[in-house]
Amino acid sequence: MQTEHIDEVLADFAAQGWSATPSMVLPYAFRLPGDVGAKATESFFAGRFEVQDLGSQMVLATHAIAPGGRWLDACAGAGGKALHLARMLGSTGHVVAHDIRPDALAELAERAHRARLKTVSRSTEVPPGQFDGVLVDAPCSGSGTWRRSPHLKWITTPASVEAHARTQLELLQRFANLVRPGGQLIYATCSLNRTENEGVMTAFLASHPEFAAEPPAHDFGFACPGPGLTVLPARHDTDGFFTCALRRR
Numbered sequence: 610m611q612t613e614h615i616d617e618v619l620a621d622f623a624a625q626g627w628s629a630t631p632s633m634v635l636p637y638a639f640r641l642p643g644d645v646g647a648k649a650t651e652s653f654f655a656g657r658f659e660v661q662d663l664g665s666q667m668v669l670a671t672h673a674i675a676p677g678g679r680w681l682d683a684c685a686g687a688g689g690k691a692l693h694l695a696r697m698l699g700s701t702g703h704v705v706a707h708d709i710r711p712d713a714l715a716e717l718a719e720r721a722h723r724a725r726l727k728t729v730s731r732s733t734e735v736p737p738g739q740f741d742g743v744l745v746d747a748p749c750s751g752s753g754t755w756r757r758s759p760h761l762k763w764i765t766t767p768a769s770v771e772a773h774a775r776t777q778l779e780l781l782q783r784f785a786n787l788v789r790p791g792g793q794l795i796y797a798t799c800s801l802n803r804t805e806n807e808g809v810m811t812a813f814l815a816s817h818p819e820f821a822a823e824p825p826a827h828d829f830g831f832a833c834p835g836p837g838l839t840v841l842p843a844r845h846d847t848d849g850f851f852t853c854a855l856r857r858r
């Protein structure tokens with residue numbers, strides 16, 4: 610939820626007879642019971658909140674992201690994280706949302722318009738120049754989302770996981786060049802498979818000594834023995850995610 614509109618949104622929900630439970634980890638996240646039709650409310654049309662899994666919101670909240678930067682969301686999709694990133698960067702920041710799917714970017718534009726966010730632009734081309742930060746929320750096996758998409762369990766194989774890991778490494782290598790010296794590269798997946806997470810990080814760091822992993826700014830109570838943080842579903846009732854921030858020397 611947009612922090613300045615929390616009271617208004619909660620009043621809107623209360624008028625519908627819905628009680629929203631505050632998240633234990635993010636002050637601007639609330640859980641509604643079941644599928645109550647939140648997207649039909651006045652507050653939703655006014656762009657005062659977005660519907661997003663808590664775990665997805667925890668990805669960016671894990672990291673220390675300074676306001677005011679120019680960022681590339683390299684795999685922006687329909688923009689769940691791009692909108693969150695734009696809020697974190699504030700009015701002096703800017704997010705270029707890139708994806709190979711124009712239809713997803715069109716949906717992102719609608720969401721940004723609804724949220725009155727003027728600091729997000731879109732591009733199906735890889736933009737030129739360097740950025741203060743690049744987010745690579747990579748395509749993955751989706752094993753962190755099995756509770757909502759159980760069919761994925763039946764189509765995920767060792768070979769498909771390996772194929773995802775190859776793509777993820779390739780995307781990271783491609784977009785890492787767009788991070789300015791001193792800037793951040795944030796990697797994320799909604800997979801719980803180490804091959805796609807720690808494995809990709811280890812391979813990337815081994816061939817890119819100009820990048821170093823940063824410890825999470827917030828660990829939400831999870832142990833972080835290696836590079837990155839894994840959001841396990843059971844702890845905060847979320848989808849599962851992995852995320853790791855790297856800093857270019």
Ligand SMILES: C[S@@+](CC[C@H](N)C(=O)[O-])C[C@H]1O[C@@H](n2cnc3c(N)ncnc32)[C@H](O)[C@@H]1O
Binds near residue numbers: 683684686687780799
């Ligand atoms: C995990 S989804 C992104 C979800 C999105 N960031 C969000 O928070 O809602 C991965 C995205 O990567 C995009 N993608 C796949 N291959 C790509 C490529 N070569 N370059 C850029 N984006 C790509 C897909 O179209 C998909 O939208």
